[in-house]
Every structure is written in structure tokens, then in C-alpha cells.
Amino acid sequence: MVPLTWYLVLAAGxxxxxVFGALARKNAVGVLMGVELMLNAVxxxxxxxxxxxxxxxxxxxxFAIFVITVAAAEAAVGLALFIAIYRQRRxxxxxxxDTMKG
Amino acid sequence: xxxxxxxxLALITLGAAIMVVTTRNLLxxxxxxxxxxxxxxGIFILLNAEFxxxxxxxxxxxxxxxxxxxxxxxxxxxxxxxxxxxxxQWGVVGGFAALLFVALAAIVTRVxxxxxxxxxxxxxxxxxxxxxxxTPEHKEWFH
Numbered sequence: 001m002v003p004l005t006w007y008l009v010l011a012a013g014x015x016x017x018x019v020f021g022a023l024a025r026k027n028a029v030g031v032l033m034g035v036e037l038m039l040n041a042v043x044x045x046x047x048x049x050x051x052x053x054x055x056x057x058x059x060x061x062x063f064a065i066f067v068i069t070v071a072a073a074e075a076a077v078g079l080a081l082f083i084a085i086y087r088q089r090r091x092x093x094x095x096x097x098d099t100m101k102g
Numbered sequence: 103x104x105x106x107x108x109x110x111l112a113l114i115t116l117g118a119a120i121m122v123v124t125t126r127n128l129l130x131x132x133x134x135x136x137x138x139x140x141x142x143x144g145i146f147i148l149l150n151a152e153f154x155x156x157x158x159x160x161x162x163x164x165x166x167x168x169x170x171x172x173x174x175x176x177x178x179x180x181x182x183x184x185x186x187x188x189x190x191q192w193g194v195v196g197g198f199a200a201l202l203f204v205a206l207a208a209i210v211t212r213v214x215x216x217x218x219x220x221x222x223x224x225x226x227x228x229x230x231x232x233x234x235x236x237t238p239e240h241k242e243w244f245h
Contacts, residue, residue: 001104001219002104002105002108002148004215004217005210005211005215006105006108006112007145007149008210008211009207009210009211010112010115010116010145012203012206012207012210013116013203013207014115014116014119014138015202015203015206016199016200016202016203016206017116017119017120017122017123017199018119018123019195019198019199019202020123020192020195020196020199021122021123023191023195023198023199024123024188024189024191024192024195024196025123025187025188025189026185026186026187026188026189027128027187029128029170029173029174029177030123030128030131030187032170033122033123033131033132033135033170034122034123036135036162036166036170037119037122037123037135037138040138040139040142040162043142043154043158044142044145044146047145047146047149047151047154048149049215050149050151051149051150051151051222052215052217052218053215053216053217053218054218055218055220055221055222055223056220056223057233058226058229058230058233059233061151061153061154061230062230062233062234064151064154065154065157065234068154068157068158068161068162071161071162071166072161072165072166075166075169075170076169079169079170079172079173082173082177083173083176083177086176086177092177094189095189
């Protein structure tokens with residue numbers, strides 16, 4: 001069986017790639033894709049911990065299902081927001097969407 | 103055999119993820135994202151979480167990726183292709199992400215995790231359903 005640490009390092013790598021995408025991308029949809037990668041990295045961690053430390057309980061998998069549900073809702077709300085902003089402002093560049101900047 | 107499959111899946115997932123955040127064409131980035139989701143579904147199968155693997159493909163590939171592709175098509179041609187795809191602090195962000203990875207990897211490889219070897223119960227999916235949150239009056243459904 002593959003050791004737990006391998007999965008954790010893989011998830012850490014995926015999370016950091018997601019962080020980079022979410023913070024560096026100019027296009028708002030690209031930012032959202034970075035967030036999806038981060039959520040998936042969390043899921044890998046949850047399932048890996050379930051498999052390696054508490055395989056008889058189902059807590060890890062249940063939490064992963066919660067994360068998937070929240071990610072789906074977040075994608076729907078986020079993309080609806082971007083399309084609404086696009087119709088009003090003709091842009092999805094996060095550098096130009098700065099009306100609420102202090 | 104399992105380490106080889108893990109290495110292959112990790113390579114596919116991480117490579118696709120890097121393409122997602124660096125590709126200029128967003129539609130192509132979304133297609134790379136689908137590949138990354140498939141790689142993660144493979145990781146779930148390797149971890150004996152078959153239900154989650156199927157749910158991952160159904161929800162992420164079937165729903166979220168489609169939604170993202172629709173959003174890209176509805177906001178088509180708004181980004182100037184001659185402009186950079188990253189904002190100007192991308193160097194700082196890249197350094198931060200690399201540092202974060204080094205720190206996380208150092209931590210997760212040093213901590214003595216309470217690993218307990220065990221076989222996956224044969225009725226894992228039934229257990230998943232029985233453990234799911236539910237209203238008390240439906241308890242008798244799961245006996």
C-alpha cells in the first residue's frame with residue numbers, strides 16, 4: 001500500500017498550484033479553477049486520512065462529500081456572479097473589478 | 103504495483119494542474135482541469151473510495167467543468183491576448199506558493215501520523231449511507 005505521506009505531499013503540491021492559480025490569474029474564471037484545485041487537494045487529504053487512520057468509520061469520506069457539495073454550490077454562485085459582472089462591466093479581469101477597493 | 107500507479111496518477115494530476123494555472127487559452131485550461139479531476143478520481147480508487155471516485159467524475163467532470171466551460175464561452179474574447187495572463191505580483195505569488203509547498207511537505211513528512219492498517223469494510227457504501235446526516239424519523243430505513 002502507498003504510504004500516507006505520499007498522498008499528503010501530492011495534496012500539498014496540488015494545493016499550492018491552486019493557490020498560485022487563484023492569486024496570479026487575471027481572468028476571474030481562472031481564479032475559480034485555482035480554487036477548485038485547492039478544494040480537490042483537501043479532498044485527497046480527507047480520503048487519505050480515512051484510508052490510513054480510521055478505515056472502519058466513514059467520517060473522512062462524508063467530509064469529502066460535504067466538500068464536493070460546497071464546491072459545486074460555490075462554482076454555481078461564482079460563475080453566476082462573473083456572468084452578471086460581465087454583462088454590466090464587459091470585463092472579467094479581476095484587476096478591473098475594484099469598485100469595493102478601500 | 104500500487105506505487106507505480108500512484109506515481110503515474112500523481113504525475114498526470116500535478117502536470118494537468120500546472121497546465122490549468124499556466125495555459126493562456128482558458129478553454130484549454132478547463133480541459134486540463136478535467137484531466138486533473140480524472141487523475142484525482144484515480145487517486146480515490148487507489149484509496150478504496152470507489153463511491154467518491156464516481157461522485158468526483160459525476161459532479162466535477164459532469165457538472166462543474168461543464169459549468170466552467172459555459173462561463174468561459176459566455177465571457178468570450180474579453181481578455182486581450184496581447185496582455186499578460188498573470189497580474190504583476192505573480193512572481194511574489196509563485197515564490198509564496200513554492201515556499202508554502204516546501205513548508206507543508208516538510209511538516210507532513212515529519213509528523214508521526216497515527217497510521218492504523220486496516221481492511222476496508224465490505225459494506226463501505228452502506229455504512230456511508232448509514233452515517234450520512236438524516237432526520238431521526240427515517241432511522242428505520244437503515245436497518
